[in-house]
Amino acid sequence: MKVFNETTLTRFDAWSGAEETKERIISENKAEDFDTLIEELYPNGLSEIQLNDLLWFEADWIYERLGIADDDEEEGEEE
Secondary structure (H helix, E strand, O other): OOOOOOOOOOOOOOOOOHHHHHHHHHHOOOHHHHHHHHHHHOOOOOOHHHHHHHHHHOHHHHHHHHOOOOHHHHHHHHO
């Protein structure tokens, strides 16, 4: 049985490597932008596992789409 429910990034209970991506998006104040992006890309929704895997394995792509600088760019700016 599959159960889909409506949620937002801030309420989503991410696990493993996805937790770090989730927290970074929230700390950059991009949670609403992320929610909008996911709704546009997945109009029929996606499972919790799919969302978690997206956060975990596609962090760089997500950061780019949301306009979040990656850690390497920030370190380069400090030098």
